[in-house]
Amino acid sequence: MSLFRTKDIAAIVRQTEGGKTNLKRDLGAWDLTMLGLGAIIGTGIFVLTGTGTLTAGPALVLSFVLAGIACALAALCYAEFAAMVPASGSVYTYTYATLGEFLAWIIGWDLVLEYMFAVSAVSVGWSGYFQSLLAGFEIYLPEVLTAAPGAKDGVITFFNLPAFLIVFLVTFLLVRGITESKRVNNIMVAIKVLVVLLFIAVGVGYVKPDNWQPFAPFGWEGITTAAALVFFAYVGFDAVAAAAEETRNPQKDLPKGILWSLGICTVLYVVVTLIMTGIVPFMDFKKDMSHPVSLALKYAGQDWFAGMVDLGAILGMTTVLLVMLYGQTRIFFAMSRDGLLPKSFSTVHEKYKTPYGSTWACGLIAGLVGGLIPLDNLAQLVNIGTLFAFSLVSVGVLVLRKTRPDLPRPFKVPFVPVVPLLSVAFCLxxxxxxxxxxxxxxxxxxxxxxxxxxxxxxxxxxLNQQQQS
Incomplete structure (x- = not known):
């Protein structure tokens, strides 16, 4: 039964309210929303839309809606936990308080797939866009430093240097402190959202409704398969929950940050997808699956703006790297504080008030993975880890409503048990x-x-040591 020992929620909250290891509380609802937008808008909207269109056709918009519904249901469950247990660690901490230590460890280990490997995957995408931008100025890196070994057919490559360097720089920024990271993230998020809105404004005039026919050429199977793929586009909103101990008023602001960021991104995804498939016949996305938004603008004869979109994609992926790496370091911090990982991961810098041990460890590992390993199937691996985490959060809400109905809940999931059960069903x-x-x-x-x-x-x-003593 020691495998299922749980942490007392009141003790978790007390652990975050005092002591020398407190993280700096400097985030409000607006910052959390921007943090969520920073994590979500990136690889999904700038890259996966092309691949998803080839799987679902114009009906990709329904795939985004389906994936968005699954996320919205899970987001409500996240919001209840985040308001009730305002501590670092996200779903790991919630699981520890409800389902026990062993499952908490499993979900923490699972989140490495979602966060750290997502950082590695996005860094490779960032490297591709960055090298494309450099090529526009006729600047080229040595071929051996442009990709991981075996990533390019017929070309000898040893290391993806840009992928490693961007993760290294993001890691350095996170070590410097949440205030500095917040400012950089907010600026880049504002720019990339502006680029997306400009694409909508420019592209809507070139939409040809005939391109939406046939709307669902691959049927329902194509829509659901694409939904499982583009789910990666939503990965990251849960990183907002990891910021609990650095939020000024977590009980009120965390639910707002989670739900606002998810809602804004869903609307943007649906509109962008409709415009893209309205400009470009869906099978033509085979011509440039890695730059689908730029391809749509070239079809519209707006080559000047395609370069701006590439720059927006670089900024978009940078904020994804920032927020996803941030979320991973806070989960390692919480697991280390509980003794499940070495103590060095929960050491807080005296000046910057950040867990620099876990930050450097996560950053260096993610950077090396992105530099050395071709990650063609990583999006699906990240997706399955995320969906598993969402399922456990939803189950946790049901368990805690039954076992601890007396706990104060500043935010409550509506229509329990229907919403949590639907969340589990959608995720599975x-x-x-x-x-x-x-x-x-x-x-x-x-x-x-x-x-x-x-x-x-x-x-x-x-917890084991306490019980033995």
Whole structure:
């Protein structure tokens, strides 16, 4: 039964209210919304829309709606927990308080797939856009430093240097402090949202409704398969919950930040997808799957603006890197503070008030993975990890409503148990649309996590030490 020992929620809250390890509280609802937009708007809208269109056709807009519904249901469950347990660690901390230590460890290990590997994947996409921008100025890097080994057919490559360097710079910024990171993120988010809005304003005049026919050429199967793929476009809103201990009024501001950012992004995704597929016949996205938004503008004869979109994509991916790496470091911080990871991961810098140990460790690992490993299937692996996390959060709401109905809940999920059950159903349905290889890799990753737990984490758990004393 020690596997299912839970942390007292009141003790978790007290742990965040005093002591020398307090993180700096400097975020409000607006900052959290911008943090969410920073995490969400990036690879999904600038890259995956092209791939998704080839799978679903113009009906990709329904794929985004389907994925958005799954996220919205999970977001409501996140919001209840985030307001009730305003501590670092996101779903890991929530699971520890409801379902027990072992499942908390599993979900924390699972979140490495969502955050750290997502950083690696996005860094590779960032590198591609950055090299394309440099090529416009006739600046070229040595071929061996442009991609991971084996990433380019017929070309010898050793290391993706731009991918590593951007993660290194983002890591340095996060170590400097949440205030500095917040300012940079807010500026870049404002610019990339402006670029998206300009695309909508410019592109809407070139839409040809005939391009929307046939609307769903691959039927419902194509729509759901694309939904499982473009779900990656929503990954990151849950990183807002990881900012609990750095939020001035977490009970009120965390639910606002989570739900506002998700709602804004869903609307933008739907509108951009409609315009893109209205400008370009969907099968023509094969010509440039990596730059679908730019391709739409070239079809519209707006080559001058295509370059601006490339710049917006670079800024968009930079903010994704910033927020996703931020979320991962705070989860490592919480797990280390509980004794499940080495103490160095929860060491807070005296001057900057940031967990610099976990930040540098996560940043260097993510940078090296992005520099050394081709990550063609990583989006699906990140998706299955995220959907699994969302499912556990939804189950956690049901468990806690039954076992601790007395706890104060500043924000409540409406229509319980319907909403949490629908959240689980949607997440499991999307998980089943993913490839068998993805499931195999996911299960292997979880098996490695189980080994780590029983060889290190279980013995070093502070909750275990308290019970033994």
């Amino acid at each position: 349905y999307l998980m089943l649309q993913l490839y068998a290889f993805t499931w195999m890799a996911f299960l292997i990753w979880l098996a490695i996590g189980v080994v780590v737990y029983f060889t290190y984490s279980r013995k070093h758990s502070k």
